[in-house]
Amino acid sequence: MAELAESLRSELDRYSVGGKLPSSRALVEHYRVSPVTVSRALAQLAAEGLVVTRPGAGVYRARPRTHAPAAGDTSWQEVALSAEGAGDVVPRSVDATGVLSSLAAPPPGVIELNGGYLHPSLQPERAMAAALARAGRRPGAWGRPPVEGLPELRDWFAREIGGTVVAADVLVTAGGQSALATALRALAPPGAPVLVESPTYPGLLALARASGCRPVPVPVDGEGVRPELLAAAFEATGARVFVCQPLFQNPTGTVLAPGRRAEVLRIARAAGAFVVEDDYARSLAHEDAGPLPATLAAEDADGVVVHVRSLTKATSPSLRVGALAARGPVVDRLRAIQVVDSFFVPRPLQEAALELVGAPAWPRHLRTVAAELRHRRDVLAGALRRELPMLELPHLPCGGYQLWVRPARAGDDADFVAAALRAGVAVTPGRPYFCAEPPGPHVRLSFAGVSGPGELVEAARRLGAGPFPEANPAPDGPPTP
Numbered sequence: 001m002a003e004l005a006e007s008l009r010s011e012l013d014r015y016s017v018g019g020k021l022p023s024s025r026a027l028v029e030h031y032r033v034s035p036v037t038v039s040r041a042l043a044q045l046a047a048e049g050l051v052v053t054r055p056g057a058g059v060y061r062a063r064p065r066t067h068a069p070a071a072g073d074t075s076w077q078e079v080a081l082s083a084e085g086a087g088d089v090v091p092r093s094v095d096a097t098g099v100l101s102s103l104a105a106p107p108p109g110v111i112e113l114n115g116g117y118l119h120p121s122l123q124p125e126r127a128m129a130a131a132l133a134r135a136g137r138r139p140g141a142w143g144r145p146p147v148e149g150l151p152e153l154r155d156w157f158a159r160e161i162g163g164t165v166v167a168a169d170v171l172v173t174a175g176g177q178s179a180l181a182t183a184l185r186a187l188a189p190p191g192a193p194v195l196v197e198s199p200t201y202p203g204l205l206a207l208a209r210a211s212g213c214r215p216v217p218v219p220v221d222g223e224g225v226r227p228e229l230l231a232a233a234f235e236a237t238g239a240r241v242f243v244c245q246p247l248f249q250n251p252t253g254t255v256l257a258p259g260r261r262a263e264v265l266r267i268a269r270a271a272g273a274f275v276v277e278d279d280y281a282r283s284l285a286h287e288d289a290g291p292l293p294a295t296l297a298a299e300d301a302d303g304v305v306v307h308v309r310s311l312t313k314a315t316s317p318s319l320r321v322g323a324l325a326a327r328g329p330v331v332d333r334l335r336a337i338q339v340v341d342s343f344f345v346p347r348p349l350q351e352a353a354l355e356l357v358g359a360p361a362w363p364r365h366l367r368t369v370a371a372e373l374r375h376r377r378d379v380l381a382g383a384l385r386r387e388l389p390m391l392e393l394p395h396l397p398c399g400g401y402q403l404w405v406r407p408a409r410a411g412d413d414a415d416f417v418a419a420a421l422r423a424g425v426a427v428t429p430g431r432p433y434f435c436a437e438p439p440g441p442h443v444r445l446s447f448a449g450v451s452g453p454g455e456l457v458e459a460a461r462r463l464g465a466g467p468f469p470e471a472n473p474a475p476d477g478p479p480t481p
């Protein structure tokens with residue numbers, strides 16, 4: 001493969017920029033190598049930014065990076081990456097409770113509305129098993145992968161992320177959590193403020209605190225983060241990072257409004273700061289979501305966005321394969337941190353991920369998930385309105401797997417969660433989603449981790465009939481089966 005890549009590299013000058021290379025079949029015949037060798041060599045060149053692959057159309061000589069019109073000017077990153085200015089030392093606090101609540105198995109008989117992943121019946125179990133078996137038989141499957149990840153997988157992620165992102169901008173990671181950890185460590189020194197949406201994913205808050213950073217909340221409304229508050233937070237803190245989920249934000253389910261997207265990038269750029277785009281739910285769009293907005297990374301010319309993607313949410317929490325994508329000097333920093341922390345993502349898992357996303361079953365699986373999540377969302381929302389009319393449900397999301405609800409009467413969300421558990425339903429308290437005082441009690445109800453819509457109806461029935469603090473005072477007692 002390396003030999004073929006070298007030959008192709010040395011012959012690239014024969015093609016004009018944007019010119020089409022011979023088809024894979026022609027290369028197989030000309031060089032007398034296997035189709036796999038050709039596809040790997042081309043992926044290698046794509047990872048080096050020398051060619052661009054367009055599925056169904058062919059492979060083209062890439063525009064040299066220095067002349068790429070959308071590459072923009074990333075020299076501001078030198079300042080951002082060296083600006084220590086962290087101020088006070090923030091005590092490190094390592095608290096996994098917010099993360100464990102969505103990973104722990106609930107007690108027997110309890111319906112799990114607190115899961116963060118698809119129920120096994122919704123996971124592509126057969127396709128994953130087949131992919132793993134095929135991956136294990138690939139030549140070199142147990143060898144060392146390139147530390148940045150397999151070129152073909154980086155190329156696949158680059159195409160998924162879109163815009164002018166190319167394989168060379170992508171680093172394969174062990175899922176989204178590890179990508180976020182690498183990004184935070186790369187961009188925020190200990191003691192530094194990190195702007196986060198409020199509310200946001202507790203795993204992010206836990207990561208920031210565990211690396212000695214100071215998460216600073218920027219409120220989100222029905223249209224995503226509020227730009228004027230973002231600008232004020234940058235000014236007040238001198239932060240160099242903002243972590244954002246523009247699509248189906250966890251927990252609110254909101255989508256960053258079209259008019260705010262460019263503004264967020266502009267504000268961050270003006271502050272000399274990075275935007276970490278956690279695109280965790282792109283493959284969890286519901287059937288009725290309509291066309292999805294592009295990633296922020298696809299619209300970013302100046303290397304502002306560090307994009308995070310993961311395969312786990314649409315597959316299984318154990319398919320821990322994800323990606324970081326960025327441009328400019330920050331890429332070297334991200335790569336160095338990942339190598340120091342964990343060397344690389346196990347090759348068999350990367351090979352299996354590649355097999356899976358290339359299998360005919362993959363698009364079918366995504367369609368099934370989109371239809372099922374929409375159905376479950378409607379079933380749960382309908383059942384809650386019937387059984388718990390006092391719950392406020394301000395936003396019905398078109399993607400993701402959760403409803404973010406407000407108990408109507410003031411009270412602690414911990415009371416609500418405890419009462420729900422006594423009624424036989426595990427739900428997630430809202431408090432860990434806020435890094436400062438919350439504007440009121442909230443609860444997150446997830447509809448992905450149950451076996452089917454029947455369990456959602458039953459969960460709402462238990463919550464409605466159960467010892468609910470706002471319906472009647474909660475008697476102590478064992479969980480209802």
Ligand SMILES: Cc1ncc(COP(=O)(O)O)c(C=O)c1O
Pocket residue numbers: 102116174175176177178201203245250278280310311312313317322
């Ligand atoms: C918003 C968000 N980002 C990232 C993650 C990390 O997921 P994973 O590491 O499985 O990709 C999660 C998991 O719950 C999440 O909710």
